[in-house]
Amino acid sequence: MESYVKYKAKREAKAVFKVNAAYTSQECANCGHTHSANRRSQSEFVCVSCHHADNAGKNAARVIAKRHLLMKRQKR
Ligand SMILES: [Zn+2]
Numbered sequence: 001m002e003s004y005v006k007y008k009a010k011r012e013a014k015a016v017f018k019v020n021a022a023y024t025s026q027e028c029a030n031c032g033h034t035h036s037a038n039r040r041s042q043s044e045f046v047c048v049s050c051h052h053a054d055n056a057g058k059n060a061a062r063v064i065a066k067r068h069l070l071m072k073r074q075k076r
Helices: 002-023 056-075
Strands: 044-046 053-055
Touching: 044 056, 053 056
Parallel strands: none
Antiparallel strands: 044 053
């Protein structure tokens, strides 16, 4: 029974992760500003608000990691 709950929780976490990942390519990992203009190209990210510049993939990974931390905090 416990493993089933864990399995369901895992599946739900995955779904949430997918939804949350939708706009990560446009969101600044530094200030949270989200705009399509932030994404200069497939690999280049430059925030129009705070001018934070990073590799687009790296920036998205930081945004996702940050959201995971926030979700964990909210559950407590
Ligand atoms: Zn920014």
